[in-house]
Amino acid sequence: MEDRTKDPVAPHDSQARRGPLRRGRSSTSPAPVDAVEGSARAEQPQPASSRARGLAIDTAPLRIPAFRRLFGGVAVTMLGQQMTLVAVPYQVYELTGSSLMVGVTSVVALVPLIVFGLLGGAIADAMDRRRLMLVTSVGAAVTSALLAVQAALPGDGHLAVLWVLTALVSAFAAVNQPARSAVIPALVPVDQVPAANALAMTIRQIGVIAGPLLAGLLIGLGDLFLAYAVDAAGFAVAVLLLRGLPALPPVGVIAERLRLGAAVRGVGEGFAFLRTQPVLLMTFVVDVIAMLFAWPQAVFPELSTGLFAGDANSLGWLFAGVSIGSLVMGLTSGWVSRVDRQGAVVLVAIAVWGVAIIGFGFASTLWLAVLCLAVAGAADMVSAVLRSSMLQLAAPDEMRGRMQGVFLVVVAGGPRLGDLRAGAVAAGFGVTAAMVSGGVLIIVAMLLIAVLVPSFWLFRASHTETSAGR
Template sequence: MSGPADPPGQAPYPVDPVEGGGPVEEPVPVPPRQRRAWAIDTSPLRNPHYRRLFWGVAATMLGQQMTLVAVPYQVYALTGSSLLVGVTSVVALVPLIVFGLLGGAIADSMDRRRLMLVTGVGSAVTSALLAVQALLPGGGNLALLWALTACVSGFTAVNQPTRSAVIPALVGAEGVPAANALAMTVRQVGVIAGPLLAGLLIAVGSLPVTYAVDALGFLVAVLLLRGLPPLPPGRDAGPLRLGAAVRGVAEGFAFLRTQPVLLMTFVVDVLAMLFAWPQAVFPELSEGRYADSPNSLGWLFAGISIGALLMGLTSGWVSRVDRQGAVVLVAIVVWGIAIIGFGFASTLWLAVLCLAVAGAGDMVSAVLRSSMLQLAAPEGMRGRMQGVFLVVVAGGPRLGDLRAGAIASAAGVTAAMVSGGVVVVVAMAVVALVVPSFWVFRASRSAQPSAHG
């Protein structure tokens, strides 16, 4: 990496404080304030541009989580097949991987504000079409439902890396960890509230309304994002073509191989999710070990998000972490130990407590890993790095489900969870020894490379 870091609190390029205006000479300042030691740092919300991005995320997250419940419910209602529900996950995963990688390259090749608007409109239209197909005779059409699900996933795969890539430009290097904590916290609110609201609407026969809420959220986000200034990519960006986007993906991976710290932000998350993602064993536990506890399945699914939300609300200290690499490794060790405890938990309350602790550790890890990517990657590579981040975050848990389900079927839930947690703890110790640059990484010393990479 080369080039000096941006001054604290200053955007890499200036933006217009007038809503919707173009670049000007001065960035939008974030007024300093006294922060409590533990409360979530809300200072990025004083920046009017980040505030638009934040409320756009908030507007879309509730509906997105509702759709994640509505689609598998509708597939099962149409087919009565759990296998086809599983196939639906693959239908959504494939465009997420393809467009997650291509979307990052596209975000490095065109105005990111325009790209967010285009994908936001596409998501709103597709969600509205989901609502329309739910009104078809017979409760919908499976092929059409799959096609629209793939479209939603593709638009999301381009939109999400782009939103993450613009954060440093809006809040400056100093505000990146706090901005990430805010965005991830509001996502956890959606993860908890969205399924609950979707369940209520579906129970009263309002499946189309569930999809319509998602469309409305995207529409609100588009209206908010229209007020952002132009957000051009790195200075080396060429014209947007498919071939150039594919080459951009290859360039992103080639760059990643030369950056051990950035590479390890992905590796450690893959290890944590592959060996210790617990969701696949929830149904078995709810029907067996915790069968006597009311709504055990709901509590198990909510456990990780509860911990992540509580950590987000008390994440003021995370924004001030300098030894980010070391804290990421410690946070993932906490995740692994908590999953070990979950594997042994004999009561539901203890299991949910362990999951909450795991979720808190994962929240710290996610905030800091995302911040490391946004600050250490050059401006012209941020979109591609966030695209890889999205693919890792989406793919890791699905591979983890496969591992956990296979081991639980062969040797039991306890063996699946405890063995995975132990592997995670040992793996983080190995990473600290083998890749010392990750362990000693400091945010204060990370130089932000130029757009030339």
């Protein structure tokens, strides 16, 4: 693996903090008294309150002022972003009366997300990340404000204007998110990175659930303007919070080269680096497999108008199912922050996702379908937290932005490809076949990866340097 001595967070590596590994104690060497007492205490049963605290989400990173500002920025923007994700397709449908145009709008948003997600990662490795987050947050605030203005003008708006503004929103988000994720290891100690990711992802899930519900309420009242305005206000508050962060300049020789304007070459260097790191590469591969073969949203409309047509708001419950599970897991993710065998737990979590999707495919009642989706969402949350932590810890600082850019593209593109696969299979063979076949393929794929890529299965957070380079 590439030398990490240039990495400013390397001295805080969990192994360095613990000291050298014990090689085994001689049978003739007495154990220290404190070790014996500690062992005796460990064997005593823990009270229920202690076990509950161990399950609860780890809030230790929030004691760090810089991370608290970053977390606050995520919190205030997520609600508005999710409202915009509901308001835009609704407005497109109102303008055109065509579901096809709604689908085209999704592609309009996806293209800049892919392009600027990759370039944004390179940019995040080339300039001060605090400044980059400020610039993109200001851009997002202005764009959301323009969405609010066009919604307030007489008439229903113009499709071309909506598409341009949607593309801009997507582009700003694509540049902002890799920088926001890449700075976490610079703001918190290495052993708190998983907890920091769990906190950020949990607050996102709250936004994913609350945003669409609030947007639906406002849209029902005929107020698209306010739905967009909340998004603009959230980004404006985020700018104020981010201004208090310390400078986060790029690190290393690669950053110096990227300052010359070779952002595209920087993307190529990122992929070249990724090819030499099987563990990092597999964090993307396993997520693509999970989303491609078992992302279920494409079948929700068919189920809501067919099998579950008699259930009130079945479509809303189906769309909320995965996020409900993710939120519950996020709130009880204290144990995830302490996982050492991160690679093994990721593979198991994705296999559980596959099992849950199989159950969803066979579900004959709405409550059982939502329960299976919630289990799938909980497993996906575990996988997402650990995969993000593996990327942040195993990649050197000068590559973290680009790795997060690839992560963003995979996370955004995988579900859309999954919708295409699920819709096509469901149309030809039915919903059950689409979901069950995908779940089975995922389980088989995770078993094969565990055998064929042992470095991923054996990856330990406490041995980041040796594991990532195998």
